[in-house]
Amino acid sequence: MTTYYSEDHEWIKVDGDIATIGITAHAAEQLGEIVFIEQKETDDEFAKGDEIGVIESVKAASEIFAPVDGAVVEANALLVDTPSALNENPESDAWIYKVKLSDASQLAELMDIDAYNALIG
C-alpha cells in the first residue's frame, strides 16, 4: 500500500482500486477541536476538487475537497458520534472515506510523504 498526500492536507492510502482518505495530523492541529463532520453517503460520486464534506471545529467550518475522482464505498461511522477522533487519530482510526478510484493515474499528481513534509515545513 502506498500513501499519498494532497495540498489540502489529506492523506490517501491506496490498496488496489480502493483508497482510504483522511486528514493529516497537521490539518487536525490547525483546525483545532473538531465537533462535527458532514460526510457524503455510500455510492455518492465525485470529481477531483469537489467538496465532499465539511469539518466543523470550535473555530470554524472547513470544506473537505476530493483529492481524486471516485465514489464513496464507505463513510467512517465512528466520526458521526465521535468527531473528536479526528483530533486524536487523524491518520488511523479517524479515516473519513473509503472510496473507489475511477482514475488511478490522478495519484501521480499527489505528493509523497517527503514532499508533504516539505510543504508543511
Add this chain to the structure above:
Amino acid sequence: MSETPKRTPLYDLHVELGGKMVDFAGWEMPVQYPMGIMGEHNQCRSKAALFDVSHMGQVILRGENAAGKLEALVPSALTALPEGKARYTFFTNESGGIMDDLIVSNAGDHLFVVVNASMRHQDIPHMAANLDGVEVTEIFDRALVAVQGPKAEDVVGALCPAVRDLKFMETILGDILGVECRISRLGYTGEDGFEISIPQDNAVEICRAFLAHEDCEPAGLGARDSLRLEAGLCLYGNDIDNDTSPIEASLLWAIQKRRREEGGFPGAARIQRDIAEGTARKLVGIKPEGRSPARHGVEVQSLDGTAIGIVTSGGFGPTVGAPVAMGYVKTGHDKPDEKVNLLIRGKAHPATIVALPFVKQNYKR
C-alpha cells in the same frame, strides 16, 4: 485593518504561555492557549480563567453632571447610579439603532467607561463632540483583564480580600500587590468574576500572581466567544449593530423606567414606539437539533421553507455539549419551542427556538 496590529501590555506573557496570536480589531490577541478553546471554556465554567481584554477602550469622563450629559447619548438612567455601581448601556443613533454597547461605572469624582475595541475610534470622538463641558480622556497606560469563573473570587480575593464583599455590577479601587487597581464585579462569560484595570507596568506581575493560583488558567478570545454565546450575551457587530433596535435585541431591561417615559436620547421616538407596539423581529436563542453548528449568516426558515430570519452568532457550546446559536426571527416565530429550519450549506437542518441564556448566568447578586 491595514495598520500593524497593536499589542497589549500582556503580549509577551501571552507568547510565553503559548498563546496563538491573531489579529482582532487591530490588536494582536491570543485566540487560545495550549489548553485549547474547549478546555479553556470548561476551565472558566468550573474554576477560573484569566482573559486579557486590554484591547477594549477605557475612558474617563470628568466634569459637572457628566452622568446627566451622557444620558443624552444612551437610553439608560445614569444620574441616580450610586457611587461604586456599574451599569450596562449602549449608544443609540438617530434611528434607534445601536452604535456600540458599553459599561458605565460611577467612580465618585468621574465616570469610568469601557467600550468595545472595534468601536473605540467611533465612541471617543462621539463622546468628545457631544458631552459639552465634560473632559473625555481615553486611557492608554492601563491593561484590562478579566478573571471569570466560580473560583474568581478566590483567585482575586487571595490578593485583595475586599473584593469578596463586592456584588455583581459593583466596583471599587483595590490594592493588588501594592498597586491601586479598579476592580469591577462583572464580565462577559455568564460566570461570576471581575474585570480589573491595572497600570500597564504592573499588569504582567499581577497576572502572573493570578495564574499562580491553582484554579486559574489563561483563556483566549475563542473561549470568550463560546462562553458569552452560551450566556446569551450580545456581541456588538454580530448580534447588535446600527440597524438593530434595543427592543428587537431584547435589551429593554437596560432602559430604566424614567428613560422609557422621558426619552431624551438619540432615536427615542423609534425605541418608544418599539416598546409600545412591539417589533417585527426579535433576537432569540436557536438550538440546532443535530450536531452541525449554524454560524453567523445562516438563514432561518419556517417549516414551510419561508425565510423568517438569520443567525447572528453560532457555534459549538462546550457546556451545552451541542451547537448553540442566536439570531433574529420574525415576531410570531419567536416563542420558545417553535420549530424552525436552518439552511446550512443549502440543506435544511431542524432547530428549535429557545429562551436565552443556554447556560444559567451565575452572578453574585
